[in-house]
Structures are given as structure tokens and as C-alpha cells.
Amino acid sequence: MPAALFVLALILPFIVREFWVHVLNEILILGLFALSFNMIFGYMGQLSFGHAAYYGVGAYTTGLLMVKANWPLFVTLPISMVTAGICALILGYFCVRLRGIYFAILTMAFGQLVFYIIFQWYSFTGGDNGLQGINPPAWLFKTNPYYFFTLVVVTIGAIILWFISESPFGYTMRTIRDNTERTEFIGINVQRYMLINFVIAGMFAGLAGAIWGPFNRSVAPDLCSWQHSGGPVFMAILGGPHYFLGPMLGSVIYTLLNAFVTGYTEYWPLVSGTVIIIVVLLLPGGVLGVYKEKFGHLKSKESTTLEHGGS
Amino acid sequence: MANDNILQVEHLSKAFHKYQVLTDVNYNLPKGEIAAIIGPNGAGKTTFFNLVTGYHAVSGGTVTFMDKNITNWSRHKIARTGITRAFQVSNIYPKLTTYENVRQSVLAQQKKTLNFFTPARKLARNETLELLDITGLSEFRDTEAGILSQGDKKKLELALALASKPSLLLLDEPTAGMSSEETHNTMELVKRLNKEIGLTILFTEHDISVIFGYARKLSVLHQGVLVAEGTPEEVRNNKEAQQCYLGEEI
Secondary structure: OHHHHHHHHHHHHHHOOHHHHHHHHHHHHHHHHHHHHHHHHHHOOOOOOOOHHHHHHHHHHHHHHHHHOOOOHHHHHHHHHHHHHHHHHHHHHHHOOOOHHHHHHHHHHHHHHHHHHHHHOHHHHOHHHOEEOOOOOHHHOOHHHHHHHHHHHHHHHHHHHHHHHHOHHHHHHHHHHHOHHHHHHOOOOHHHHHHHHHHHHHHHHHHHHHHHHHHHOEEOHHHHOHHHHHHHHHHHHHHOOOOOOHHHHHHHHHHHHHHHHHHHOOOHHHHHHHHHHHHHHHOOOHHHHHHHHHHHHHOOOOOOOHHHOOO | OOOOEEEEEEEEEEEEOOEEEEEEEEEEEEOOOEEEEEOOOOOOHHHHHHHHOOOOOOOEEEEEEOOEEOOOOOHHHHHHHOEEEEOOOOOOOOOOEHHHHHHHHHHHHOOOOOOOOOOHHHOOHHHHHHHHHHOOOHHHOOOEHHHOOHHHHHHHHHHHHHHOOOOEEEEEOOOOOOOHHHHHHHHHHHHHHHHHHOOEEEEEOOOHHHHHHHOOEEEEEEOOEEEEEEOHHHHHOOHHHHHHHHHHHO
């Protein structure tokens, strides 16, 4: 199934108009962002409401290095992962001491902190003007080449995250989600594991942010705002947080809907709000959750575990 | 003190706010023993376990395990040192299959949980299957643990605890919710583990036949105080013990 999706993603740019290639690009970048978020939400069972901070740090790292130091994109990508990871390590150190709503509030508070630092620091970040002129190298300058570049980066990122999610570490995240207390009694230092996962999630959010800047040719502090942190939350819930590709599907629906709706009206939040209400009330477990429940048992045994998410 | 005690508890006390739950408990557990702590509900048995395994902070006194002072260590550190417990109310991973439940405990014991890139399903296979086999859970290996029967959840509890390869196993009412046949099988397994690998076992139980059938050492807790201790025979004949707990049953 993922292979078929990949082939579809390869073919689509040759079929659809350029505008929709931009939309596809957005779907992929935000999809990677949502997949990284879901390492904390779907797998570890905690809601981070400040995940855009790490996305923003990644975006600004690449933006600043490319604009101010003229560093090549390929060098800035891994550096963005490192800076976002360090940021997640420092802030996550405090967040993993908390659970549930307190975890959500603290991640959100830290996210806003990062937002205000970037927003206020005119001399370095350009403040609310953002950074302009983040141009990808010439051979990636056109729409299609950059789209394929995004496709490759996002695919590699998703594969790495998938491997992690299926590894003993990934299953340890599920045990922390299912029963944190018991996990301590089988000898796991829960806080340390949560922190490691928080850093992994931050790094891949940073990677997603890093490819956003050159795609959009600019970055703005909005990328770090709490509203932007809401995106992956919505995508994961929409697509299905208990399936590996659920957040990616959420990104497809969310981003396509956004592209359609904003073509007709300014009232996008009205539409997205309505969709949230419908999903929460009628589609518990997201689109994939409901799909598997309705059609899953036609195939072999399907469980509500994450087992089949990526296969 | 003699080093043949795997667990030594001295002057152990616990108070929740002003409510004294355990008072000055002194307890020694020799290595290789099967011992039981008995007492009426609310006597402090589970609290005793909670203090030994780091679930609650100790208010006073010390806990020494294999000559190490482990008082107020964190839970995971105590588990790694060799004390594991099976809980009274089953405390499992309801969304994972029975097999995945046990596998995670095995992987934790093997220190493989920081492996990021090998699929978990390829690891710890034999150990997991063996544990499912000896605890009688093989037929439920692909069942989601949350929908197991109460008795099977208790077996899974035991399997999770055994997977840690402990030196001291604490079982909090291991047979609650089990049929008499399951109770027999479970306790026979415990006995066999004690005999074959020298696992030290401390359990609490209400079932008199289990207590007198399997424990070689009994300690009676009453309102947070250790009131009697000895072989099952000694305790059976102890006046104080009879008054607070055994009463008319003997």
C-alpha cells in the first residue's frame, strides 16, 4: 500500500496543474510534521500542543544559514534536525515530568516562548517580517524538481520513523501509553524514554520545517505559533492516530480541503471547525480507524493496536 | 547481619498524611524462601509491597535488598536490581496482545528497549513463547490483553513479572479471580520456580488453603503492625494471630 502511494505521488505532478503540485508539496511537508507529532501523541499517548516550535526552529535554522551564511540546503537540513533536537531536549526535559493536560499546557507554553523569541528578535530573525529570499539551489528551483526533492526527504523521514515505531523502543512507547506505571515496574526509566522520543519527534519536525522554508522561499514566526501546533493535532485525529500513516492521510484531507475552501471563501476556520466536530462525533479513531473497523475484519485478524499501521 | 537474607526491612513505617498505615515493621526474608504475609483487608500488606518496590516513598526505616540499601530508590531501578512484582489488580497493557505484553518485559530485561531499528517482532521470540507456555497463556498469544478473563490477566501479570528474571518475586494475591484449577496450576508453577531456579517468593493471599499449602514462612500483619511470625504451624497456634485474623477458621 505505501509503495502504491509512493508511485501515485511520483506520477501526480505530471497529471495535475502546477497549483496542485504546490498543494501536494504542502501535503508532504505537513504530513511529515504530523507523523513526527504522532510519535508523541499516538504512540506515547501524550498531547504536545507546542510541536510547531521544533518545526519553526528547523525552518529558521535552514532559513538563517541559507540567507545569512549562504550554506547549501543539503548541509542545513541535518543541522536543522540537530538544532530542533537540542531545543526539544531542553524543553522536553521539563515536559516529560508531566502527564495529560499538564503536559499539553507546558508544551504549549514552551511553544509560545519559542514563538515570542523569534517574533521579538528583529536583528537576528527579522521579527514579524520573517526571512525572505530562501532560495533552493537552481536545479530545485522549479515546482516539480522541488516537489520530488520533498518527496524523497519525506519518504526517507517517514521510513525512519516507521522503523522506530516498530522497534523495541517504539513498543516501549506503546507500553508507556497503555500503562506508564507498569512500564516502570518492568525496569524502564519512563521519563528518560519519553525524553528520547520527544527529541526524535522534535528532530523530524525540524526536518519538515527545514524543507518548508526553501519551498515557500520565506519563513515567518507564525510557523511556531500555537495555531500552527494545532495542525498536526487535527491531522492525526482526522486520519487516525493509531495507524502509522494516519497523520499523513489527515494531512492529505486537511491540506486539500484548505486549498479548495480558500479558493472560495475566507472563512476557512469555519470549515475546519465543522470538520473537527464531524470527525470527533462521527469518526472516533479517525478515518483509518473507522475504515479498519468497518472493513478490517473482512481480511485476516485486525486489531486496534498499531501493528498494521505501516504495512 | 547474616547475608543469607535476600530482603531485610528495618523499622519500616508509612503514613499517608496523619493516617499511619505501617508501624515499625521489622522483617527478614531468607534467600530461597517461599513466604507469605497475611492479614485482614487494610492490614498494610499491599502498602508493604509498595514500599519495598518503590511505589510509595518510605516514611521511616530502611529496606535492604541483597546487601544494598534500596530505600526510596526509583521504581525502575529497584526492578532492575531484581525485585519484581505482580499486582493484585491486574496491571497490564490492554491494547497490546498477550504476546506483545510479555515480549516487552523480556526486551526490558534484555536491555534491548533502546534498539531503534530492529523490528520488535523479530526479537525475544523464544523467551516470550516459553513464558507464555509455562504460565498457560499460549492459546491467547494473539489476543488483545484487555479482553482476557480475570484469571488469565493474573497469569499475564505473573508472566510479566517472571520475564524480568527477578531474584525476589512479590505476588500480591496471585490467585484472586482464578478458578481452583487455575489457582492450583499457578501456585504449582510458583513452587516449581522456587525449587528449580531458587527464586525467592513473597506473597499475600486470602485463600487459607493456598497460604498453608505453599508458604514455609508466615507473617501476620494487623493494622500496620507485624504481630506474629513463624512456620505455618507456629502461626496457626499463635494466640495473637488467631485473634486478629485466622480466628474461627482454624
